Amino acid sequence: MDRLTIGQMSKINNVSEQTLRYYDKIGILKPIEIDKFTGYRYYSIKQCARLDMIQYLKSLGMQLKDIEVQLKTYDTKLIKSFLEEKSRSIDAEIEALKHQKNALQRAISNYERYESSPPDGTITLEYIEKRWIYSYKMSTNFYDFGIEIYEEELRKLKEDMERNGLRQTYFCNTGNRVPYEQIINRDFISSDLFVFVDENVPENLISTIKAGTYLCIYCSRFEQEIPYANRLLDEISDRNYTIAGDYICEVITDLPDLMNGERGMFFKLQIPVRIT
Amino acid sequence: MDRLTIGQMSKINNVSEQTLRYYDKIGILKPIEIDKFTGYRYYSIKQCARLDMIQYLKSLGMQLKDIEVQLKTYDTKLIKSFLEEKSRSIDAEIEALKHQKNALQRAISNYERYESSPPDGTITLEYIEKRWIYSYKMSTNFYDFGIEIYEEELRKLKEDMERNGLRQTYFCNTGNRVPYEQIINRDFISSDLFVFVDENVPENLISTIKAGTYLCIYCSRFEQEIPYANRLLDEISDRNYTIAGDYICEVITDLPDLMNGERGMFFKLQIPVRIT
DNA sequence: ATAAAGCTTATAGCAACAATAAGGTCAAGT
DNA sequence: ACTTGACCTTATTGTTGCTATAAGCTTTAT
Numbered sequence: 134m135d136r137l138t139i140g141q142m143s144k145i146n147n148v149s150e151q152t153l154r155y156y157d158k159i160g161i162l163k164p165i166e167i168d169k170f171t172g173y174r175y176y177s178i179k180q181c182a183r184l185d186m187i188q189y190l191k192s193l194g195m196q197l198k199d200i201e202v203q204l205k206t207y208d209t210k211l212i213k214s215f216l217e218e219k220s221r222s223i224d225a226e227i228e229a230l231k232h233q234k235n236a237l238q239r240a241i242s243n244y245e246r247y248e249s250s251p252p253d254g255t256i257t258l259e260y261i262e263k264r265w266i267y268s269y270k271m272s273t274n275f276y277d278f279g280i281e282i283y284e285e286e287l288r289k290l291k292e293d294m295e296r297n298g299l300r301q302t303y304f305c306n307t308g309n310r311v312p313y314e315q316i317i318n319r320d321f322i323s324s325d326l327f328v329f330v331d332e333n334v335p336e337n338l339i340s341t342i343k344a345g346t347y348l349c350i351y352c353s354r355f356e357q358e359i360p361y362a363n364r365l366l367d368e369i370s371d372r373n374y375t376i377a378g379d380y381i382c383e384v385i386t387d388l389p390d391l392m393n394g395e396r397g398m399f400f401k402l403q404i405p406v407r408i409t
Numbered sequence: 410m411d412r413l414t415i416g417q418m419s420k421i422n423n424v425s426e427q428t429l430r431y432y433d434k435i436g437i438l439k440p441i442e443i444d445k446f447t448g449y450r451y452y453s454i455k456q457c458a459r460l461d462m463i464q465y466l467k468s469l470g471m472q473l474k475d476i477e478v479q480l481k482t483y484d485t486k487l488i489k490s491f492l493e494e495k496s497r498s499i500d501a502e503i504e505a506l507k508h509q510k511n512a513l514q515r516a517i518s519n520y521e522r523y524e525s526s527p528p529d530g531t532i533t534l535e536y537i538e539k540r541w542i543y544s545y546k547m548s549t550n551f552y553d554f555g556i557e558i559y560e561e562e563l564r565k566l567k568e569d570m571e572r573n574g575l576r577q578t579y580f581c582n583t584g585n586r587v588p589y590e591q592i593i594n595r596d597f598i599s600s601d602l603f604v605f606v607d608e609n610v611p612e613n614l615i616s617t618i619k620a621g622t623y624l625c626i627y628c629s630r631f632e633q634e635i636p637y638a639n640r641l642l643d644e645i646s647d648r649n650y651t652i653a654g655d656y657i658c659e660v661i662t663d664l665p666d667l668m669n670g671e672r673g674m675f676f677k678l679q680i681p682v683r684i685t
Numbered sequence: 686a687t688a689a690a691g692c693t694t695a696t697a698g699c700a701a702c703a704a705t706a707a708g709g710t711c712a713a714g715t
Numbered sequence: 716a717c718t719t720g721a722c723c724t725t726a727t728t729g730t731t732g733c734t735a736t737a738a739g740c741t742t743t744a745t
Contacts, residue, residue: 138722145568147568152702155702171709171723172724178557188580191577191701192576194513219513220517223506231503234499238496244488244492248485281454284455284457292423301467305465416690426691430694448740449742450693472731473731
């Protein structure tokens, strides 16, 4: 029982034979004997100690090649610093995962919001809570041009976000604004492009949009934004409301919404109003 | 500006050219045009939308081939279930990382304990807190045999642990016991082999070792356990102490401690005593 | 005309194995 | 002695999402 075949060794240690062959190949655990004629590997039961150590260090997150170095040098200083470093990097990983989880939740709720949105053309009066945005000043007024310019400006926003370390995951919920001074004259001049964010973003990077009552219209095509926005303004006059702030065009994207390779968009156009 | 080269496309989207070529190759984002003669790829700026979606889904943890399916089918049911599943798996990952962090901390403290242990042969009187162990009844008394049998029993313990879902990471701090009834007669018959665990292990799997005052001796070689244990028993008589419970042989492993390919062991032999 | 920048394909590498194929060896039973 | 089935061997490919390199062609600017 002192000479174990690879199959026996694999069974008593709960590793696959492939793994043992792999360990042999990379030199991290070589059998005590290899039959010259048959090539059969034979292990000693004492080698389980080394395998234990490999598995132990592996379970602590060490890579095989680092384990090899470790088992060669027995440099305990090295391993301790590795462990401490690893402990820190795990904290970072946990943080990252929490962010990802957050992003997933936002994606799901965004999706549900899309699903439960009223049909194209619906006008609603809604109270909307305070929102946070990360905003980028536009260099060109895309209303004067087409979707290409809009895409270009989006690129710039995205790049800007990346520079400031903001996650891609916010990019599914964008919007743009036309300031109060312009919208009251039906002058469509977009001042900035933004993404809606949450409280995980550093305060100095974000600004807010005040809570309030908004008259909204839902719109499912890019080209129809302006006609729909005009309907919204007409409705405001008809109802004798007054405009109370900037016009907002919010994009609510269905997750994989691409039609003919283009961005498929669903908009919620919003104007804050005062009801007298 | 409607036809972008791969370099331009890569710059405005902050991805490498290689990545774009790779996406082309796997069919997830194909350029609108490829020059038949030069093979140059040309993209439309509208394709940024698709790239955004790829990056967005990727950032949510989706794999490229799943993204491809998604972008082909637009099956929103599928994506929602994916997101929910993913959200759960992230919880599991976070849990696993927390365990790993815990294991690292234990590894570090175990290492420090090893480093600060007194030299071989030292006898100490120590108060030791309550401890938790996961124990495995031995089928053979390894004291009658050698290290091979000990290794075999260790394999069984390990397998048993694995069956019960216990982490490898506890395996660096093992021990065995000789019951009170035997040790008072200097009968070395080991009843069980165990690993020291912490409070993260389900209660039904573990047992405890009572807190108490122990006379201990430190020992650095496997073959010397019994002579050293006898010295400990002699010392107990000399000091007029009485034995108050089971004899414990605890293994304190230095992390990468393997000498000549064998397990290098450092023992702390312990007998609980009553001082009259 | 020439150089620099930009593009192409093709190949290898990463990490830690798992899966497969095609074939040789061992132990037990008849 | 022979067969069967379990067990072993090497070699190759695949996994994931790219990055890096080499060798060579194209475009753009001077």
